[in-house]
Amino acid sequence: MTDFLTHCRSVVGDAFVLDAPADMAPFLTDWRGRFTGKALAVLRPATVEQVAALVRACAQWRVPLVPQGGNTGLVLGSVPDAGGGAVVLSLARLNAIRQVDPINRTMTVDAGCILQQVQEAAAAEGCLFPLSLAAEGSCTIGGNLSTNAGGTAVLRYGNTRELCLGLEVVTPQGEIWSGLRGLRKDNTGYDLRDLFIGAEGTLGIITGAVLKLYPQPKASITALAALPSPTHALQLLNLMQDHCGSSLTGFELMSQYCLNLVAQQFPSLPKPFAAQHPQYVLMELSSSESEQHAVGLLENAIGAALDRDIVSDAVVAASVAQSAGLWQLREHIPLAQAKAGKNIKHDISLPVSRIADFIAATGPLLEAAFPGCQLVCFGHLGDGNLHYNVAPPDGISNEDFLRNQDKVNRVVHDSVVGFGGSISAEHGIGALKRDELAHYKSPVELNMMRAIKAALDPLGIMNPGKVL
């Protein structure tokens, strides 16, 4: 391996091949701090050509490699395993905005650009790059693409997959595929772009991308509605979409338990309603016309929902600050959970029409198996995506309860699959859910995935142990 590392140093320079334990440490532990892997070295190329040269070296010396962006993933997809034979290949130094084309409404970026940097570069040209998620200050667009990240704007703009027109990829053979097309329509052969998106670095390394931009909305307005049940939330979603079409840009469900948790842990945050209600929906409306238009549209729709008893109560934010306050309630749910102690998390999706039935059916199953357990259920209802987290009963420690993780997963995931849902909505598979994937996917589907993996990466050096 000395020869291999010497060769890597000749490619990127001594300073960018890290092998001292202290230097490597930040690259080896996952975002949630649950696992620390080992690596031969951390490689930090600065150009696509350097990435390609390093991959050729990995192929020649049969060294497995783990591509890494901002290392904010939630499924152990971007850290190496405990074996110590792999290298981490960090894309962080490929961080240039290559081009913004406001007429084509596209931008071409390096994979290592931070998401927030991409958002800001779009805004500087009067455009919107709509991908938005909690880690946006540190995650990279390459990681967003490799995990097909979701976030809070999927209802209107789609997942990261829908926001990408073209890719540049270094193949497992160390060749560069220049697929940086800025085209809305292109039917010339197989859709390689979408194969690399969401493949979590197991088929190749995304080094650049052409992203879709949108006109900046003229105004956004937020409201919080209180409702008797998840069924009412579904009725509200349909009513809002009928009234507002694609102006409805956010629709987030939160249970009373979630907001109580936030109120306990962050007492200074707003408390919009005096009374308690079983469920709440945070809605965001964006208008390409004016604030007046957005407010009128939102108030009309909420009025119709109140008339039909779909909604029990509602507040419409009267200012940007009030809007931000309502969003803070939503964004503080995971933080409040973290302060309250560890719990068992699920990132699931369902057909939107089955969500109320899923919630009604799964709670009793968990209660029967784990009496007194607490459900922290919230998420992007408009996309069918729930963060369905299970916290310990009163009097049981988090550590004791976490020993039930596999059993809790089985109850929740069996129910999800029974309702036609997915065990990973927006976080991916990584190493964490690899066994769950194998458990739930059909042999036909697994065999096709394995055939593609073997065809594109016959040496098996690309992020081994992840996904498949």
Place this chain on the structure above:
Amino acid sequence: MTDFLTHCRSVVGDAFVLDAPADMAPFLTDWRGRFTGKALAVLRPATVEQVAALVRACAQWRVPLVPQGGNTGLVLGSVPDAGGGAVVLSLARLNAIRQVDPINRTMTVDAGCILQQVQEAAAAEGCLFPLSLAAEGSCTIGGNLSTNAGGTAVLRYGNTRELCLGLEVVTPQGEIWSGLRGLRKDNTGYDLRDLFIGAEGTLGIITGAVLKLYPQPKASITALAALPSPTHALQLLNLMQDHCGSSLTGFELMSQYCLNLVAQQFPSLPKPFAAQHPQYVLMELSSSESEQHAVGLLENAIGAALDRDIVSDAVVAASVAQSAGLWQLREHIPLAQAKAGKNIKHDISLPVSRIADFIAATGPLLEAAFPGCQLVCFGHLGDGNLHYNVAPPDGISNEDFLRNQDKVNRVVHDSVVGFGGSISAEHGIGALKRDELAHYKSPVELNMMRAIKAALDPLGIMNPGKVL
């Protein structure tokens, strides 16, 4: 082959294995009547299980198969070659709407459903399935998916790819992959769905799909603008998108030459402007609110465009009949071309920002090579998609001019690729553009496509001679 056909008859019944020339004829000639292939038989299964059994038989006897939907393709993708050794596998009898879920805004359909049938089933539930194209009365949704069809609503709703959430596919081994998921978010492994979409039946046979539905707009309104140049059309596009956001659902460019051709061939159609203008744009606006809202939005935006001298003149349709009349002008361009005689067609796309430069650069190249040739240039400008057709100079017969097809293609496609465009925007590759694909794609990309083809279809029985 007698054993093979006997086996096929045992699977689907004697009546559904056609081998008499007269019975097979409608399945062997392409839509435009340019090519007639030969086949061993035409197989007409009625169920997914029958499709799978037939594919297993093809694999066992090594009989190549050509999947076929409505046989309306434009690139010779759904007819067999002249060898006579293949079978056509028609999906037309799999034509059930399996389920409509208006709350999830999805419908599950058999691949052989006619597109219009799908649109009508959605409308019956108060929903919109937005895919719309000229052949919608006879093309099937399976063919739309296999070619990733485009059409007139791509600007707002995307290509067929963006309208599909899940697939059911019979693999080249005759297994059934049940990927009929109705999920907006699902990150569980490789994106097999998008690999089969657009693969033109070379990787497997799409037998069913889950399609996305949208709320029906409350009103649509159409306008025709006259402009000095394609550059002005791009300025208008950006202005309209800034003013109207996603309410802008159509944006079609037509040159003066196109409208003159329509006026000559169809003199009864409306003539909206007294004066002649170099370019015209047909715009459609849809509102989720009201007709009044749509009209106000459109008139404001056109007013701004007139103020800035982007637009020379404009008419807004005052009724549904007037809207239909304006759309007829656009839809009659290909019909007027056909009446005027054969020409050399190109289905190309470009970055939207490069379209005016492409038009300005490519005309002189063609004029230099083929003096006096006529350009019939129109298309979905909002998607960067032009139908860029070249007709003979006055005094030269269409037949004589068509002998230049390869040379004309080379001039046009070289220019397209030079501007970062695609030689097939929405029609696919089929057998017609296979050599062009090989000419323009990089070896890296071709090799990845070939590796995937070999991995999934190692016997090479799936629609051989198409795409690759």
